[in-house]
Amino acid sequence: MKQTGMAVLLYAALSCHAQQDGGGREVRIALFSAAPPRAVMVTAAGPGAWWARCGTCARQPLTVALHMPAVSEIVAGGPLSVRDEAGGQVRSANGKWHLRADGETIRTVLTLPSERYVSAVLMGETLPDEPLGSLRAMAVVARTFAMTSPASREHEGTMESDVCDSTACQAMKLSPVSGAVGEAVRSTAGETLWFHSQRAQVFFSATCGGITESAGAIWPMLAKLPYLRSVPDPYCSRVTHASWHAEVPLASVQKLAAMEGWHVPAHIVTASVAERTASQRAHTIVFSDSRGERAFVSAPALRLAVGRALGWDSVRSDAYDLRVRDGLLVFDGHGHGHGVGLCQQGAIEMARLGKTYREILAFYFLGTAVRITPADTGWQRTSEGGLTLISTASLTQNQLHETAEAWAWAQARFPAQHPITPVVVFTPTTEVFRQRTSQPGWQLASTSGSTVVLQPGTVLAANRVSLLSTLRHEMLHVAVEAGANAGAPLWLREGLVEVLAGDAASAAPVLSPTETERLLQNSGSRRESQSAHQAAGARTRRLVERYGLAMVRDWLNSGVSAPSD
Numbered sequence: 001m002k003q004t005g006m007a008v009l010l011y012a013a014l015s016c017h018a019q020q021d022g023g024g025r026e027v028r029i030a031l032f033s034a035a036p037p038r039a040v041m042v043t044a045a046g047p048g049a050w051w052a053r054c055g056t057c058a059r060q061p062l063t064v065a066l067h068m069p070a071v072s073e074i075v076a077g078g079p080l081s082v083r084d085e086a087g088g089q090v091r092s093a094n095g096k097w098h099l100r101a102d103g104e105t106i107r108t109v110l111t112l113p114s115e116r117y118v119s120a121v122l123m124g125e126t127l128p129d130e131p132l133g134s135l136r137a138m139a140v141v142a143r144t145f146a147m148t149s150p151a152s153r154e155h156e157g158t159m160e161s162d163v164c165d166s167t168a169c170q171a172m173k174l175s176p177v178s179g180a181v182g183e184a185v186r187s188t189a190g191e192t193l194w195f196h197s198q199r200a201q202v203f204f205s206a207t208c209g210g211i212t213e214s215a216g217a218i219w220p221m222l223a224k225l226p227y228l229r230s231v232p233d234p235y236c237s238r239v240t241h242a243s244w245h246a247e248v249p250l251a252s253v254q255k256l257a258a259m260e261g262w263h264v265p266a267h268i269v270t271a272s273v274a275e276r277t278a279s280q281r282a283h284t285i286v287f288s289d290s291r292g293e294r295a296f297v298s299a300p301a302l303r304l305a306v307g308r309a310l311g312w313d314s315v316r317s318d319a320y321d322l323r324v325r326d327g328l329l330v331f332d333g334h335g336h337g338h339g340v341g342l343c344q345q346g347a348i349e350m351a352r353l354g355k356t357y358r359e360i361l362a363f364y365f366l367g368t369a370v371r372i373t374p375a376d377t378g379w380q381r382t383s384e385g386g387l388t389l390i391s392t393a394s395l396t397q398n399q400l401h402e403t404a405e406a407w408a409w410a411q412a413r414f415p416a417q418h419p420i421t422p423v424v425v426f427t428p429t430t431e432v433f434r435q436r437t438s439q440p441g442w443q444l445a446s447t448s449g450s451t452v453v454l455q456p457g458t459v460l461a462a463n464r465v466s467l468l469s470t471l472r473h474e475m476l477h478v479a480v481e482a483g484a485n486a487g488a489p490l491w492l493r494e495g496l497v498e499v500l501a502g503d504a505a506s507a508a509p510v511l512s513p514t515e516t517e518r519l520l521q522n523s524g525s526r527r528e529s530q531s532a533h534q535a536a537g538a539r540t541r542r543l544v545e546r547y548g549l550a551m552v553r554d555w556l557n558s559g560v561s562a563p564s565d
Helices: 006-011 114-125 132-147 179-187 250-260 299-310 344-352 357-364 397-413 430-437 457-462 467-482 490-500 513-521 526-547 549-558
Strands: 026-031 040-044 050-052 066-068 073-084 090-102 105-113 192-195 244-249 270-276 282-288 294-298 320-325 328-333 369-371 380-384 387-391 423-426 445-448 451-454
Touching (some): 114 132, 114 179, 114 430, 132 179, 132 192, 132 344, 132 357, 244 250, 250 299, 250 328, 282 299, 294 299, 344 357, 397 467, 430 445, 445 467, 467 490, 490 513, 490 526, 526 549
Parallel strands (some): 387 423
Antiparallel strands (some): 026 105, 040 066, 040 073, 050 073, 090 105, 192 369, 244 328, 270 282, 380 387, 445 451
């Protein structure tokens, strides 16, 4: 939560599921939440988009534009674009969609994996040139917010949502993820803030102006949380802050008072800050008329009401002085946001001074710890024999030995043409594996570039697969991918690993290169994935037997199309 405090009610209680989610889950986001559209157009934004009239209805490819409310309900999946036909705003993403005509507006709920949601929040809430340290801190805060939101598991077909897409929750931008944001999210995958055995309740604002606010000053039910107390922020104070000025017509104030149920004088003559918080932010506003009648209004409530009606940048914070002049309510203030929790400007300055994301979070949320599950201490990095190993627990000598052995074994079979430093990630839960790799839970390992991500050892053991054999296979992927041209087909890269691994030739299904490529990219089941890998291995094995390994490697390096057989 950056700009407002509306979503604080989401924190009234933490569900048991939120503490047992394994570091990630699906997040349901209410889109167009600030201004729900009356009519939308739904179109495919890429191949694979489908739709149905309800959660249990038959699915069909989305080939033509759908208009709502002409269609009263849509359940859809894949890459879609939803356009507000009046306002022109567009939301595009690859996920699970649910749209329903609700009275005069269209409700839109998009479901995304939590790591994809965190990426979208960072794209919407951070600056393009932020240092990695503050981006990582924001990733942990955004993820913690998502993981502590309600996670009811109603049947598919409800319009329940966990968060919204406005600053009432966390602003988000469903756009391509920048390299810096992608690195910040990957390197903190699954990490959230914990206070003792429960996840913390977190907030952030753009600029605290030199001192953060106590949560209890705005939300009394949070007053006892020791990690949400007001603290002086010398890092934010190092940055020159532009003050802000706002003018709100008294006629607008009267309209807001009627909407909010405030009993203010009919003819306001004076207004001032009657009470301030310990951080010197406005806590209570007093309005008076010429006869001395007075009415008191909560300053945060006034800011929120003005923000909803006139825009969130109208009254940017509660750090202001107030007066009446020429029929206007005049604000002169500094800072941006409610000031509770992490100050983004201060965090950026801390990162520029060399502070790590853990140090940043410890400063703003005193007494909390970065973890994935209640029992670990978050990601830890070690270097061993030219390898970078990332885990949440101390690795055993056997794990260290087998990782090094697997890399040496892979290099002997497919020598690298330039230095490579493989990164091996030992995930603590299947959910973190899924979120970190975007792969299904039945997959045991995943390699992207020089990074290998492994399922927990208990999962490998349950599937009767050894750590060494898994690592050997994935290290071959590292070696092959290091020499692969972007134009080389996936079936050739995957098939070459199958051949180099020395897997026994088996009766492979007859699949065309196109079908093999499709299933390798998007298998619907373990059986489909195995069939595609077997077909790729068989085809590549025939190429090696016919043309030799050197020629196949040349095709891999050059990206020139290899013969299909």
